[in-house]
Amino acid sequence: xxxxxxxxxxxxxxxxxxxxxxxxxxxxxxxxxxxxxxxxxxxxxxxxxxxxxxxxxxxxxxxxxxxxxxxxxxxxxxxxxxxxxxxxxxxxxxxxxxxxxxxxxxxxxxxxxxxxxxxxxxxxxxxxxxxxxxxxxxxxxxxxxxxxxxxxxxxxxxxxxxxxxxxxxxxxxxxxxxxxxxxxxxxxxxxxxxxxxxxxxxxxxxxxxxxxxxxxxxxxxxxxxxxxxxxxxxxxxxxxxxxxxxxxxxxxxxxxxxxxxxxxxxxxxxxxxxxxxxxxxxxxxxxxxxxxxxxxxxxxxxxxxxxxxxxxxxxxxxxxxxxxxxxxx
Amino acid sequence: xxxxxxxxxxxxxxxxxxxxxxxxxxxxxxxxxxxxxxxxxxxxxxxxxxxxxxxxxxxxxxxxxxxxxxxxxxxxxxxxxxxxxxxxxxxxxxxxxxxxxxxxxxxxxxxxxxxxxxxxxxxxxxxxxxxxxxxxxxxxxxxxxxxxxxxxxxxxxxxxxxxxxxxxxxxxxxxxxxxxxxxxxxxxxxxxxxxxxxxxxxxxxxxxxxxxxxxxxxxxxxxxxxxxxxxxxxxxx
Numbered sequence: 001x002x003x004x005x006x007x008x009x010x011x012x013x014x015x016x017x018x019x020x021x022x023x024x025x026x027x028x029x030x031x032x033x034x035x036x037x038x039x040x041x042x043x044x045x046x047x048x049x050x051x052x053x054x055x056x057x058x059x060x061x062x063x064x065x066x067x068x069x070x071x072x073x074x075x076x077x078x079x080x081x082x083x084x085x086x087x088x089x090x091x092x093x094x095x096x097x098x099x100x101x102x103x104x105x106x107x108x109x110x111x112x113x114x115x116x117x118x119x120x121x122x123x124x125x126x127x128x129x130x131x132x133x134x135x136x137x138x139x140x141x142x143x144x145x146x147x148x149x150x151x152x153x154x155x156x157x158x159x160x161x162x163x164x165x166x167x168x169x170x171x172x173x174x175x176x177x178x179x180x181x182x183x184x185x186x187x188x189x190x191x192x193x194x195x196x197x198x199x200x201x202x203x204x205x206x207x208x209x210x211x212x213x214x215x216x217x218x219x220x221x222x223x224x225x226x227x228x229x230x231x232x233x234x235x236x237x238x239x240x241x242x243x244x245x246x247x248x249x250x251x252x253x254x255x256x257x258x259x260x261x262x263x264x265x266x267x268x269x270x271x272x273x274x275x276x277x278x279x280x281x282x283x284x285x286x287x288x289x290x291x292x293x294x295x296x297x298x299x300x301x302x303x304x305x306x307x308x309x310x311x312x313x314x315x316x317x318x319x320x321x322x323x324x325x326x327x328x329x
Numbered sequence: 330x331x332x333x334x335x336x337x338x339x340x341x342x343x344x345x346x347x348x349x350x351x352x353x354x355x356x357x358x359x360x361x362x363x364x365x366x367x368x369x370x371x372x373x374x375x376x377x378x379x380x381x382x383x384x385x386x387x388x389x390x391x392x393x394x395x396x397x398x399x400x401x402x403x404x405x406x407x408x409x410x411x412x413x414x415x416x417x418x419x420x421x422x423x424x425x426x427x428x429x430x431x432x433x434x435x436x437x438x439x440x441x442x443x444x445x446x447x448x449x450x451x452x453x454x455x456x457x458x459x460x461x462x463x464x465x466x467x468x469x470x471x472x473x474x475x476x477x478x479x480x481x482x483x484x485x486x487x488x489x490x491x492x493x494x495x496x497x498x499x500x501x502x503x504x505x506x507x508x509x510x511x512x513x514x515x516x517x518x519x520x521x522x523x524x525x526x527x528x529x530x531x532x533x534x535x536x537x538x539x540x541x542x543x544x545x546x547x548x549x550x551x552x553x554x555x556x557x558x559x560x561x562x563x564x565x566x
């Protein structure tokens with residue numbers, strides 16, 4: 001379509017609309033897909049190590065979104081300022097606070113809900129995860145926390161555009177959301193594949209007992225994995241409310257469940273337990289969803305995502321980057 | 330006092346009483362072997378020493394320190410390395426990474442480099458394959474890597490679980506020769522084997538384990554001559 005627009009100057013008005021739509025769809029797909037990926041990483045890292053689906057993970061993402069609101073509105077009172085008077089440090093402070101609070105929450109969830117069940121049947125842990133999820137959703141609705149109503153979040157990111165592609169302006173919000181997501185993914189890659197701690201995580205994920213024999217403190221690695229996954233989900237929560245400032249639904253709203261579910265689908269599509277798979281799965285699902293909405297039928301936005309899941313499960317049940325059989329030596 | 334002393338050790342797997350009061354001592358500088366049939370509790374003994382299993386009763390003392398209540402990550406740091414049954418390599422790692430993670434508990438970089446050199450001198454085949462994935466190694470090479478990786482922890486006591494498992498006789502000969510060299514260099518070894526003939530030829534002292542109890546123990550040469558051992562484990566008589 002880009003080519004068509006460039007080669008057909010006589011239809012320039014309509015073509016430029018086409019290009020704008022295409023570029024905005026790409027931006028939305030990559031931005032939201034990146035957020036799916038950030039959440040999917042938490043699902044996949046925990047599954048890689050403990051072989052169970054932490055169903056409370058998407059609620060940690062919701063917590064991240066709401067903490068962003070609490071810090072912005074309740075603590076920093078930035079909603080009282082005119083939009084262009086937002087200090088430059090506001091966004092970094094809010095995202096870091098959300099990451100720290102959620103990281104701590106992830107630590108507590110693992111320590112007190114999952115660790116006592118380390119040797120229990122996996123079904124018990126799964127049911128506990130659902131319990132933790134309900135607990136977070138319903139506690140979040142209490143008035144002492146976030147309350148039962150949706151809220152609007154002041155936008156902390158610059159409202160301008162950053163450059164343009166083929167005559168189409170790029171909104172700064174999209175650029176920042178995508179940029180921060182890429183930065184976090186690169187940092188995670190470096191951590192997992194280039195540090196001693198990352199190697200310990202991979203070892204524990206491959207074989208917990210042998211990892212312990214190497215001198216790795218397995219419980220500590222598991223704690224760290226929860227903190228890391230929760231912090232990434234918190235970052236996704238912050239970026240989500242920056243992209244959709246009116247989207248801060250109350251903590252138990254079904255819309256959150258759908259977002260968390262899509263992130264989970266991203267982890268499965270990429271190959272559950274595989275970090276790069278989660279990144280790929282998230283982006284794929286984001287693009288598929290937004291292209292489907294923009295060019296096919298908007299009402300089917302969830303259908304596209306779950307159709308991809310069904311196709312992957314039929315033809316590549318281990319996921320796009322997953323291994324069909326666990327390697328054992 | 331022996332380097333490792335086990336007294337009255339009981340271990341349960343759920344309802345199964347796997348070890349029923351074991352006494353065992355490993356003298357410093359020796360190779361001690363634990364032989365016995367499948368399911369006798371040999372691997373269970375090693376897994377309890379390295380902290381993977383918790384004893385229900387009894388004491389384990391390593392170099393005068395109690396191992397009771399210590400986790401595997403602490404026991405490695407005391408100087409006990411365990412090359413587990415089935416080798417337990419990280420197949421998603423290269424050979425080099427497997428060696429490096431063997432030294433995970435250490436911080437003395439010069440010492441690690443020295444031990445890596447030593448391990449690669451003992452197992453020159455590994456040096457040629459440092460960048461390969463551990464999954465691409467042959468069975469013998471995998472066993473070599475498992476032992477080399479355990480050496481990178483600089484153990485004072487090396488626990489070897491069935492190093493001959495699934496290997497061709499020639500490879501078994503090579504590996505046992507290297508086990509003797511490791512011992513000659515000063516590392517005490519507790520060797521679990523089903524291949525009783527090789528084990529008794531290699532070890533100084535031997536224990537025979539039968540369904541969770543020590544049936545007999547003696548210097549390896551004496552055990553190799555015992556009628557019961559010859560009948561049950563050496564296929565003689």
